[in-house]
Amino acid sequence: MTSTSELLLPPSRIAPPMNAPALRWGILGPGWIAARFAEALRHHTSQKITAVASRNAQRGSAFAADWGIPTAHGNYDDLVARSDVDVVYIATPHTLHFEHAALALEAGKHVVVEKPLALDADQARAVAELARSKGLFAMEAMWSAFLPKFDVIDQILTQGMLGEISTVLADHGEHFDTDHRIYDPALAGGPLLDLGTYVVYFAQKALGRPTAVTAVGQQANSQLNGQISAILTSPTGGHAVLNTTILADTPNLAALCGSSGMLSTEGVFYRPGNFTVSLRDGRSARFVDDVSGYPEGLAYEAAEAARRITSGDLESPCHTMDHTISTLDTLDELRRLLGIEFPS
Known part of the structure; x- marks a missing residue:
């Protein structure tokens, strides 16, 4: 960051993503943004991806091979039931965000949901209420907010x-x-x-x-x-x-x-x-x-979620x-x- 001698801009207060405590992640939906997210976690954080799930088993297996993920599931229920997944990153199509956020929360998993978190505000309110009732963390992956x-x-x-x-x-x-x-x-x-x-x-x-x-x-x-x-x-x-x-x-x-x-x-x-x-x-x-941009910028949302979950917070103030x-x-x-x- 540069400032003139006359005007000083405040420094960023955001800590490096690599410093965030490591959690175990599961990914629902191996699409384009999920690949960028996996790359960010692998190269710019200490986070671990335990499993990925896709309705297309072949696509899920290919994604797992690309990003060194130990397990690929052909359905979402098996992933959210895993004991070695702390938080689920939901990158399925917009029309499924609400359903899959609820699925993960009901299984006792924290969630980070790609934007938009839901199709409308009522669905988002329902996700928020469910997460709070379960004592679980929920956050929309609006990556700009964490940069x-x-x-x-x-x-x-x-x-x-x-x-x-x-x-x-x-x-x-x-x-x-x-x-x-x-x-x-x-x-x-x-x-x-x-x-x-x-x-x-x-x-x-x-x-x-x-x-x-x-x-x-x-x-x-x-x-x-x-x-x-x-x-x-x-x-x-x-x-x-x-x-x-x-x-x-x-x-x-x-x-x-x-x-x-x-x-x-x-x-x-x-x-x-x-x-x-x-x-x-x-x-x-x-x-x-x-x-730099993609994929490095996505590391900041994952790091924020990891810090908040580790601290017992249910949301991110960012x-x-x-x-x-x-x-x-x-x-x-x-x-x-x-x-x-x-x-x-």
Whole structure:
């Protein structure tokens, strides 16, 4: 991290992932993000992966071979029943997150669930209530929330360095071919959950839960939303202007704009990366990130879960279940406004 002599940015308080106590992990769903997670655990943490489970036994066995995992199961029940699994990382399709989180919790396992934690806020509330009733840890794998970069941003906001935030700008767009699973309505496809979660999370980090939401959408085809542009209004009257799309690549930048200055990101805003703080009095400073991105960045969420579980905590203060539910409440409102329907 670098700062000018006139403006000093707070240092990150996040400890290195390798220092977190080692837990034994099971993985449900050997897809793309699970492979990145396994790589992060193997190369950037002291965590151990005991088993992986897939409905496709051949795919699960291949994943286990790729990442040095001792056991592959052809069903999820056998994995969550294992005595040598402390915590289950759930990376199955969005439509199964709620079911599989409940399965693991009922089996007495802590859970880290890929974002979105559930299809809607009611499902997320049910996961939170079940975890609390069982005395188990539950956390959404919103990896941005656990990165050193975002810890520094949190401190900047808490210290009021930017003054009162009136405007948040964020976009997350990526072009996908139509044979990608994000085009499958049966899997809750479209930009809202895969990409939109990030922009809403970022906006609410700065402005809190919105009091009003407006939005327009563009269809990808007759069955699927392809783009959403939204304005979230905060309790103080501030605006978050957000866009998310699967129809085109966009800059994927973000900015926090306040009465005293502005924070602007470089590169994809939700990933590790640099940002600049420019104050109205002429002072500025640049945060230079030393975290590389995928897969290293995913190590921080695993380390946070390991530390919290070892300490007996049921949630992470970096990203509480209330944070997850609040984001999903807003996503639910966007769905209502645009008539987007997901599978029951």
